[in-house]
Amino acid sequence: MSQGITRESSGKGQGSGPKITGAQAVLESLKREGVDVVFGLPGGVLLPLYDAIYQSDLRHILVRHEQGAAHMADGYARATGKVGVCIATSGPGATNLVTGIANAYMDSVPMVAITGQVNTWLIGKDAFQEADITGITLPITKHNYLLRSAKDITRVFREAFYIARTGRPGPVLIDLPRDVTVDEVEFTWPELDLPGYHPSFKAHEMQIKKAAKALMEAERPVIYVGGGVRYASAHKELYDLATKINAPVTTTLMGIGCFPEDHPLSLGMLGMHGTKYANYAIQESDLILAIGARFDDRVTGKISSFAPRAKMVHIDVDPAEVGKNVRVDIPVVGDAKNALQGLLKEVMPKASGAWNEKIEAWKKDHPLGYIPDLNLIKPQYVIEKLCQLAPDAIITTEVGQNQMWAAQFFVHKDPQKFISSGGLGTMGYGFPAAIGAKMGRPECDVIDIAGDGSFLMNSQELATAVVNDIPVKVAVLNNGCLGMVRQWQELFFEKRYSATILGRTSPDFVKLAEAYGAVGLRATKPSEVEGVIQTALSTDRPVVMDFIVNPAEKVSPMVPAGATLSEILELQWCEEADISHLAKIYADARKEILGQEGI
């Protein structure tokens, strides 16, 4: 991006200064927004843009499927707090981003997705590789743009980054027709002018006072923390508040790490696969302080009986979340950090009391756990070992049992170090997200905790990791089935395992890794787990660890769908009949594929 770029902010005026192409204007805009890496895959209409990338110093990570690019941008954003950027061509390239964009939207991830589009004069004519991507992504973006003129590029890019990262963050898509990237334009950097966008920030003082008073009067308070605390970087303020008034803290999946889980006030995660004590505490509480959380159905269980005796205080930066799913007594609209700072000033220290003792007793009586095994690897054991050997690693997850075990058995302490697809529940998310996270935080170990089902959904990105030398680690908890669905079939569909047994059809993950030039390792016995993890961590290359785990293991405890949180069940890890049944199916399959003797 060199000569001829005027630096002054000269508004919308188009003088007769030196001109650059639209593509160069895009790159200059990215530079001004502080973008140091983009994830993408080129295509016909993107040729001018990619030609400009070729001549620039912007780092571009070539992916092997556009969905990977979107998840990488997402993982990068969650690990760094910066806006992640992905690029895809028109038509199929753009539609391949859709899952990744929806994923970012559901979890409020700051992202800018750039898509190529056919020439403006062809739009609407069903041209080759044309798709109405702004129409398609309307309900899954915070905002989107179809650029029709090169002179709008810089304004739109500036707005897009601002919208993506402020207020409640979210993805913004910019559709870029080919001719717009070719046309010449004078570079200007216009001031933001968004008359309809006023993200709330400062919480109302009166509401803060009311919330503080309610907190002081409460005898059984619970602080319920979601992803809003993470995006506002309000975890220190949260810690100060909780410890000042000795209130227990439970987090959603998105809020994991916002409060250190080894702290006595931590209740861990709540909801469907939350801890018993978190769910009991919610149901018994007389005050819920919800911060940056949205009362999702996986969190509340049966909504009409959620926290029946509690006064509801809800802090959220998005006014539309307040009162959306539950009735709120004290709404506080504002940034979590700002609101928590306000609350901290208003509350008096409170000693721990009977409520804390009750919670201690619940914790003692109903700990998270599993039955250890000397012969079969327990998936929970793998997570515990990962936590022991890489306590400071960034953990990404796929979706399903692997995700819940990663949430339950890793001791999380840092909000930017647990990266998981919460709202959309996207299988195939964790591995590309790990690559994105590693790009953003190269100094950290990054481990994707995966299942054999989800890993295959984006395993082609092994090529991306190898070629670009991004040494992420994947821990496949290989149970030979789509475990979470299988678990539901076992519990609610009389063990009819419809389309959930994969054993016979999965590849050899060690060979798969090696085929891509990555390192493949396998553990089949509990005694091998530690060695495999150590080898993986000491290898400066991408590694896939294949842990052959007990196929019958279930995620426990569990609140059945539609039940009240207090109806949480402890699931016996499995009956002998189940394990032998599943083990047989699985062993036959493995023998066929690997020539090995079962599990």
Added chain:
Amino acid sequence: MKHTIAVIVENKSGVLTRIAGLFSRRSFNIESLSVGATDNPDYARMTITVEGDRDVLEQVIKQLSKLINVIRVSALEPAESVERELALIKVSADRESRSEIMQIVKIFRAKIIDVSARSMIIEVTGDEEKVDAFVQLLRQFGIKELARTGKVSMTRGARTIKA
């Protein structure tokens, strides 16, 4: 329960789609929607009637406010606002019925804007109830075609809803 909302939006292509898309995605029921320019050509004004309780109304307002192209959203209290709707009605009219129809038109202060041997087009303006009542009365003659604009509404007195 019906609520009337005035929405000031940026006068750009695609904005109507964003609003309509929001309503369908969130399962809000639109009773009527009308849109037109405002005094300022950069902005358009929509009047939307939605069906639902107070909670639904609150969500509609909050969700609309989140759209980047939406400048202002305001619920109009029926007692403090005036509302009008315009309808064009093509009704069968021959020599026998014509004078009777004209009498009804007069009572309702409607206007006949087109006449032919077998039909006429009547323009009527009023609140929803008046238009409903008028249409109901004309039904006996045979309504051949009906086009209603949907409601527009404005607060009484000096208070304004502007960008």
